Amino acid sequence: MNSLLTPLMEPRSVTGEIARPERFFEDRFGLTSSRLERLLGSALVGRVEDADLFLEYRINEELVLEEGAVKKASRHVSQGAGVRAQSGERTGYAHTDEVTLSSLEEAARQARAIADRASTAAIVPVKTDRRPHDLYSIPLSPVAADLSKKTELLHRVDAAARAADSRVCQVIASILSEEQVILIATASGWSVGDVRPLTRLNITVIAETEGRREIGTYGGGGRVPFDFFLEEERWKRFTAMATNQALLKLRAIDAPAGTLTVVLGPGWPGILLHEAVGHGLEGDFNRKKVSAFSGRIGERVASPLxxxxxxxxLPNRRGSLNVDDEGTPTGRNVLIEKGVLRGYMQDRLNARLMGMAPTGNGRRESFAYPPMPRMTNTFMLAGQDDPEEIIRSVPYGLYAVAFGGGQVDITNGKFVFSASEAYLIEDGKLTAPVKGATLVGNGPEVLKRVSRVGHDLRLDEGVGTCGKDGQSIPVGVGLPTIRVDGITVGGTQV
Amino acid sequence: MRDLLSGLLQRARERGASQADAYLADEQHSSVQVRLRKVETVTHAREQRLALRVFVGKASASVSTSDLSHQSVDGLVDEAVALARLTAPDPVAGLPDPGEFASTIPDLDLEDSDGHRLTPEEKIAIAQRAEAAALDADPRVTNSEGAEFFERHAHYAYATSEGFFAAYPTSGFSLTVSPVASSNGEMQRDSWYTTARKRQRLDPPEEVGRIAARRALRRLGARTVKTAEVPVIFDPETAASLLRSLAGAASGPGLYRGTSFxxxxxxxxxxxxxxxxxxxxxxxxxxxxxxxxxxxxxxxxxxxxxxxxxxxxxxxxxxxxxxxxxxxxxxxxxxxxxxxxxxxxxxAAGETPPADLIGSVKSGLYVTELIGFGVNMVTGDYSRGAVGLWIENGELSYPVEEVTVAGNLLTMFQAVDGIGNDLVMRDRTSAPTVRISRMVVAGE
Structure with missing residues (x-):
């Protein structure tokens, strides 16, 4: 290892002390940089084309309020290391939760045995000229914040939701806090660390009237300190959103079935982009040519808007990273520019095999998994239109503002995402709230039908978790108000 | 294992816990992935996790760690007790009553007793055979997301502060193949799998590959349909997903919280x-x-x-x-x-052959895959993306995609008017073919 890059900030660790990832792993596990260098050097260099070591220490904490009381509190510590060796398209990955030099050497031996078959290839450095960012140095990690402040906030959420309306019969609120400390060392001779805070407030409200029950959910967070929820009384807004959604759904009518004009509200409805185009532009699917977008760079895949x-x-966002999980600094990558497909999201392996540059999208859930190309914060840039006017332009359609999850079939491009709060548009006006319905479309086609784009780009509040191949990671999405001329709406009213 | 858990529980008592239980999982797993007949990824891992739940009076907390060092385990106990002191007392919290614990632990034969552990080369060969069977099944199978062989061996141990201790070993194996078929510029993927506690009980690799290929091929030429209310038949895999939703709604936590239909x-x-x-x-x-x-x-x-x-x-x-x-x-x-x-x-299986269930439908949808999260567990409202085959005059006639099926789980289970005789316990949740008399299929 020739040099140690350190993060620009001096983050406060969970112990309240100033700690850098390099020092953290050295102090805690005796893994000095020279030991790591020897491990990667002797075990791997000269035998494989790329190799790296990922060290991780993570604390997760969860407090849950239900039935008016904080009854669940849990705290989990995970630590471990993953060693990866690559040769051509072949990857060997070994991981262990025993962070000792001998178990790392064993993991490295196994990773090499896996990857090392014929080649005597030299390490191919995958170059980047980007510098690590400093996007979330915060005064106090959310896992280190006072537990009594967290339980107090949960009680305030509960009281506010119940006070809002007598039909509110259950409130479930939780605060999840996390700190992940990582160190990545690569065989091409450099290492980089990161300390990543993450927190989220989730609120679920159940409302009941005349035997009908409904659920409203809302929440938010990011790579922010606990006090984020108290700023601008953010928690009050989250609580009101969840409560109003539950009450509104109590009087929702059945959703229409069939192909309709759909207006998507700003923010979280950006999940459309995540499903319709995001996954299909991840490098691994395109190297394998199994994506509906394979080989289509330069083609028109969306409206010019x-x-x-x-x-x-983006500072403090849930999907943001100073460096990705391979040590590549993240970036702002244009996927579609004025309707034309511009680029893929890459990790080091797929960038190398496709002769492209890594884009800072190599991510993994934890040390237990090898990285792969993943999204960070995916959003559509703002347009010119007035959002109100977009709704007024629709004679009959659906206005969807809140969504549950979505899913996509990468290969044929078909995606779904499920509206949890939506309204009918009749003669340009919002009328009845409608029950949840799944929207289904075709990724390479749906954005061609975007006929209006609002000037109100908003990013989601910070709740998204993306799953791929069994790995879950935090992501963000964003969208201005848009009008799509034709999406199939899976209601029950024929 | 026993010493580790009893030491932990002893310490929890000393630190003020009135009751506690502890759980230890020790796992080794490995996988090989091949793609287009070549090795792509091989992984190997060992993972342990020690979890502790404490009750301090009627308040409780849970903690866990993957660090089993002495220092960490001691810290775990202190953390659990401190967290529990923060939570509200709950009159019904606590371990099961003493008389309820299992007195004998049955041997359910959950571990592969075959002494031979496969080498990575042998696992690679199994995955290659499965993928090759898919690639060679038809010239239209032109690409692949690969085949994966997965193996897991684990020990689980559980102990309580009241003196209960039991442990058991398990193993698990699975093989999955995901081919891509293409024709006239259209690409369709599908997959098939086999999973078992014992390797010898896995389906033959070639059979898994051939079925995966057949599933991908039958999707070629898929189109949407006109929106209609029609009979819908769920194949065994998608019928199993209906059961999972039902079981979720029948589960205690959703019931006492009032979030279940x-x-x-x-x-x-x-x-x-x-x-x-x-x-x-x-x-x-x-x-x-x-x-x-x-x-x-x-x-x-x-x-x-x-x-x-x-x-x-x-x-x-x-x-x-x-x-x-x-x-x-x-x-x-x-x-x-x-x-x-x-x-x-x-x-439970019915008596009708699945072909007769399909034969009974004049015009309707045979569902082979469901995607998305459109199930409202509070109301049972159901709306999911579906893939399948259109049934016309009792025959599977052409593939369908980009549609949804919608209804309400309670009405759907009431409207089950045919159950196939084709139950096979392939996985943790299994179902035969199921016919539902009417659902809304949304398309054009």
Whole structure:
């Protein structure tokens, strides 16, 4: 290892002390940089084309209020290391939760045995000229914040939701806090660390009237301190949103079935982009040519009004990273520019095999998994239109503002996402709230039908978790108000 | 294992816990992935997790760690007790009553006793055979997302501060193939898999590959359909997903929180008389079996729905006490605490051959895949993306995609008017083919 890059900030660790990842792993496990260098050097260099070591220490904490009381509190510590060796398209990955030099050497031996078959290839450095960012140095990690302040907030959420309406019969609120300390060392001779805070407040409200029950959910967070929820009384807004959604759904009518004009509200409805185009533009699917977008760079895949970016560099956002999980600094990557497909999201392996540059999208759930190309914060840039006017332009359709999850079939491009709060549009006016319905479409086609783009780009509040191949990671999405001329709405009213 | 857990529980007592239980998982797993006949990724891992739940009076907390060093384990106890002092007392919190613990631990034959552990080369060869069978099945199978062979060996141990201790070993194997078929610029993927506690019980690799290829090929030429209310037939895989939703709604936590559409429906008709749903954790060698539940209670067979009537919820000790019912011994344990889960859940087979169910439909949808999250567990409202084949005059006629199927789970289970005789216990949740008399299929 020739040099140690350190993060620009001096983050406060969970112990309240100033700690850098390099020092953290050295102090805690005796893994000095020279030991790591020897491990990667002797075990791997000269035998494989790329190799790296990922060290992780993570604390997760969860407090849950239900039935008016904080009855659940849990705290989990995970630590471990993953060693990866690559040769051509072949990857060997070994991981262990025993962070000792001998178990790392064993993991490295196994990773090499896996990857090392014929080649005597030299390490191929995958170059980047980007510098690590400093996107979330915060005064106090959310896992270190006072537990009594957290339980007090949960009680305030509960009281506010119940006070809002007598039909509120149950409130479930939780605060999840996390701190992940990582160190990545690569065989091409450099290492980089990161300390990543993450927190989220989730609120679920159940309302009941005349035997009908409904659920409203809302929440938010990011790579922010606990006090984020108290700023601008953010928690009050989250609580009101969840409560109102539950009450509104109590009087929702059945959703229509069939192909309709759909207006998507700003923010979280950006899940459309995540499903319809995001996954299909991840490098691994395109190297394998199994994506509906394979080989289509330069082609028109969306209306000229549509520009979509994936940006891991937004300060304090849930999907942001100073460096990805391979040590590559994140970036702002244009995926679709004025309707034309521009680029893929890459990790080091797929960038190398496709002869492209890594884009800072190599991510993994934990040390237990090898990295792969993943999204960070994916959103559409704002347009010119007035959001109110967009709704007024629709004679009959659906206005959807809140969504549950979505899913996509990468290969044929078909995606779904499920509305949890939506209204009918009749003669340009919002009328009845409608029950949840799944929307289904075709990724390479749906954005061609975007006919209006609002000037109100908003990012989601910070709740998204993306799953791929069994790995879950935090992500963000964003959208201005848009009008789509034709999406199939899976209601029950024929 | 025993010493580690009893030491931990002893320390929890010393630190002020009135009761505690602890759970240890020690796992080794490995996988190989091949793609287009070449090795792509090989992984190997060892993971351990030690979890502790403490009760301080009626307040509780859960902690866990993957660091089993002395220092860490001692810290774990202190942290758990400190967290518990922060939570509100809950009158029904606590371990099961002393008489409820399993007195004998059955040997359910959950571990592969074959002394030969496959080498990476042997696993690679199995995955290659499976993928090759898919690639060679038809010239239109032009690409692949690969084949994966996965192997897991684990030991689980559970102990309580009241002196219960039990442990058991398990193993698991699976093989999955995901081919891509293409024709006239259209690409379709699908996959097929086999999973078992013992390697010898896996389906032959070639069979898995051929079925995967057939599933991808039959999707070529898929189109959407006109929106209509029609009979819908769920194949065994998608019918199993309906059961998973039903089991979720029958699970204790959602019931006492009031977030389930099966609230207050115990003992009532919730499905057609043809529907009987069973959860049986006692089946020797089955993938969902376990000798005792996550709280040390003896495992058993539970009839959840009996001829259409909801006979039993799925409860752990806490949710049972909340509802004024005994635990049904469905507690499950992982690093993050106690939850409720099924074991081997299945819909009892009917008598009709699946071809006759399809033959009975003049115009309708045969569903082979569901995507998305469109199930509202509070109301049962159901709307999911679907893939399948259109049935015309009793025949599977052409592939369908970009449609949704929608209804409400309660009405859907009431409207089951045909159950196939083709139940195969392929996985933790299994079902035969199911016909639902009417649902809305949304398309054009």
């Amino acid at each position: 549509v520009t979509v970016v994936d940006d891991g560099t | 099966l609230l207050k429906r115990l003992g009532t008709r919730i499905a057609s008389p043809a529907v009987t749903v069973v959860d049986d954790g006692t089946i020797p060698g089955a993938v969902g079996s376990r000798p005792f539940d996550g709280e040390g209670l003896v495992i058993r067979k539970t009839v959840v729905v009996n001829g259409g009537t909801l006979d039993s919820y799925l409860l752990d000790t806490y949710s049972g006490r909340k509802l004024g019912l005994p635990s049904t011994h469905h507690a499950s344990r992982d690093g993050s605490g106690v939850s409720v889960s099924t074991t081997n859940l299945y819909l």
